[in-house]
Amino acid sequence: MLTIRDITVRLGGRTILDQAAATIPKDGKVGLIGRNGAGKSTLVKAIIGELEPDEGSIEMPRRARLGYIAQEAPAGDRSALQAVLDADAERMSLLAEAETCTDPNRLGDVHDRLIAIDAYTGEARAARILVGLGFDEEMQNRPLDSFSGGWKMRVALAGLLFSQPDVLLLDEPSNHLDLEATLWLENFLQTYPKTLIVISHERDLLNNVVDHILHLQQGKLTLYPGTYDSFERIRAERAAQAAAARANQDAQRKKLADYVARNSARASTAKQAQSRAKMLAKMQPIAAMAEDSSLSFDFPSPDELRPPLVTLDLASVGYEAEKPILRRLNLRIDPEDRIALLGRNGNGKTTLARLLARQLEPMEGSLSFSPKIRIGYFTQYQVEELPSDSTPLELMTRAMTDKPPVAVRGQLGRFGFSGNRATAGIGTLSGGERARLALALVTRDAPHMLILDEPTNHLDVDAREALVQALNDFAGAVILVSHDRHMVELAADRLVLVDQGTAENYEGSMEDYIDFVLGRNQPKSGDKAQVEGKPARKNGAVAREELKALRKKVSETETRMKRIQQQLDALDAALADPSSIKGDLAKLGIGEIGKRRTQAAEELEQAELSWFAASEAMDEYMGVTA
Known part of the structure; x- marks a missing residue:
């Protein structure tokens, strides 16, 4: 059991945690959530002892082991597998003692403890964890210094999971993972036998893993039973x-x-x-629920272009003189496409995204774009490289040199940077605010195609929902790379699997792909479902066409409803004040105007019914329950 007892933490003259209190149940699985900047990382530092609270205390059983990933990634010439094995200090110490101990009684105790902690299967367990996080056998035996920072953090995560602490503390563990590794991690955490506290903005992880939600808001902690949806x-x-x-x-x-x-x-x-x-x-005023007015994503609508926007014909792509990473690419992208790229990190998703963003040229085959196409390409590097000594207004002004100040302010306002927020130092912005600023920059020219490579890493749950809504309202094409499957399920209606050196349409649903990654419900050799691949592909194509038709119907019905409502407003005004009647209505009598008003109201009712039916059907296709 871990008890947070009325702790207060002040940093830079500001109170971050204010008499925060909570009791974490023994062996409970707790999701720690809160808006960006609420103080989650501060609370974690207090729990691990890196920060001393100004008031209050954090209490744990004396012998309890707390596990947390340090900010510095592991390095050196050890192999990835050895680094994971070394993470369990007790196991390594006991194995070493077993080799040198001469006291038979002590040696017996050592072997009993080694059996109790399952030490002799340690290498196999460590290898399984590394495989789940994306390391094949060759990678497991490579030295740590041969890996990038992101892969080193995966090794650190693997070591922490392998050591199996009594209290496992994870801070956004999926940020360095792809979708496939995220799915494995979620599956692993579901059966973790001890106490788990995880900071996460992944709705699916919070729904499938945790049994309590610890909400941090305005310096206070509230523990809710159940999943994120329950919260x-x-x-x-x-x-x-x-x-x-x-x-x-x-x-x-x-x-x-x-x-x-x-x-x-x-x-x-x-x-x-x-x-x-x-x-x-x-009488103490009852405070309204706090709302964040900066939760804003509003992508500008591009002018229309005839399809296709992009066509790939037997194209190959790679880097400089190296062999192509992807070959024989055949892909067509139309204005209303919503495409999610699936596949493990290293298989070429980012390479394909860069090819579509015109940052790479095909080595073979052909790649053609609509002549007037504008493309917006978002990556995490853009978020990290924003100049801290500038302001959003200064940055956007430099990017929109041909636009008047009102247009610059307008683009910033679409993403929540209005008033003083536009002139705040970028160095003072939270990770989520910096991500929104990067999105504002890449969409300043109203792109016809928006390519988003892991756009959610710095966004909290509410901000992710706002981004999904903005993507669904966006009038252009979307290419999405994301480990957040909730976003993929709601924002994409077409899946492309990047694997084995190529990219092809994946004809199953997102649920099918999850089952495939986790090895669930796999067809046996010769199964009807496996043999009849072509009908399945046909059904997938038909489903996409039906979804496009539904999108079009919703849009057309909304336009019709708006037109009818304008007619109703004019008729109501005429009935309310006959002396104000102008134009064609002036030729009609009050009785005829009343009849037209009744007809218009009936038309609006029918249009609304049609809109509801189409919207519900579209939601079902996108995996949303009404």
Whole structure:
């Protein structure tokens, strides 16, 4: 059991944690959540002892082992496998002692403990963890210094999982992982036998792994039982209750204030008025639920282009004089396409994204673009390379030199940088704010095709939902690379698997792909489902065409509803004030105008029914439950 006992932490004159308290249940699986900048990392530092609270304490059983990944990635000439084995200090120490111990009684105790911690299967367990995180046998035996920083962090994660601490503390563990490794990690954590605290903004991980949500807001901690979806339902109910209570209190305050104003001057009622004035003064205002007005993503709509936007015909792509990484690419991208690229890191997803972004040229075959196409390409490097000594306004002004200041301000406002936020130093922005600024920059020219490579790494859950909504409202094509399958399921209607040196349409659903990665529900050799591949591909293509048709119907119906509503507004105005009637309506009598108003209302009702039906059908295709 871990107890956070009324801790307060102040940094730079600002209170980050304010009498925060919670008790983590023994062997519980807890998701620690909160908005960007809420203080989650500060709380973690306090738990691991890196930061001393100004007040309060954090208590754990004396012998409990707490495991946390250090910020510095492991390095040296050890192999990845050896680094993972070394992470279990007790195992390594006991094995060494077993080799040199001469005391038979002590040696017996050592062997008993080695058996208890399953030490003799350690190498096989470590190898399985590394495989799950994307390391094949060759990679497991490579020295640490041969890996990039991201892969070194995977080794650190593997070592932490292998050491199996009593309290496992993970801070955004999927940020360095691809979708496939994220799925494996989620599966691993579901059966973790000890206490788990994970900071994550992955909705699916929080729904499938944790049994409690620890919410950090305004310096306070609240522990909720259940998954993230359960937490959201409870929070929504509390928000509704708070809003109702606030409205009721506002009504009471108004009533009391009116009474005091009307009766203070009368001798007969002055005493009662004074009493009510005291009641009014003692009433503590019920605060409204905190809302973040900067949660904003609004991609500018591009002008229309005829399809296709991009065509790849037997194209190969790679880097300089090296052999091609991807070969025989055949791909067509149309204006309304929503494509997610699947496949493990290192298989070529980013290479394909760079080819589509015109950063690479094909080595063989052909690649053609619509002549007037504009492309927006977002990567994590852009977020990390934003100049800290500049401001969003300065940066956008330099990027939009041919635009007036109002257009520059308008583009920043689309992504939540209005007023003082536009002139704040970039160095003071949170990771999520920097990601939004990078998105504002890459979409400043209203691109016809938006390529997003891991756009969610710095975004919290609410910001990810806002991004999904913005992508679904975007009028151009979207190419998405993301380990957040919730985003993939909601924002993509076409899957492309990048694997074995090529990229091909994946005709199954996202659920099928998850089963494939985890080895679940796999067809046996000769199964009907495996033999009849062509009909499945046909059905997948038909589903995509039907989804496009539904998107079009929703858009057309919305336009029709808007037109009918304008007609209704004009007819209502004419009926309300016949003297204001102008144009064609002036030729009609009041009776005819009333009939037209009735017809328009019926048309609007039918249009709304049609819109609801199409929207529900579209949601079903995209995996959303109504």
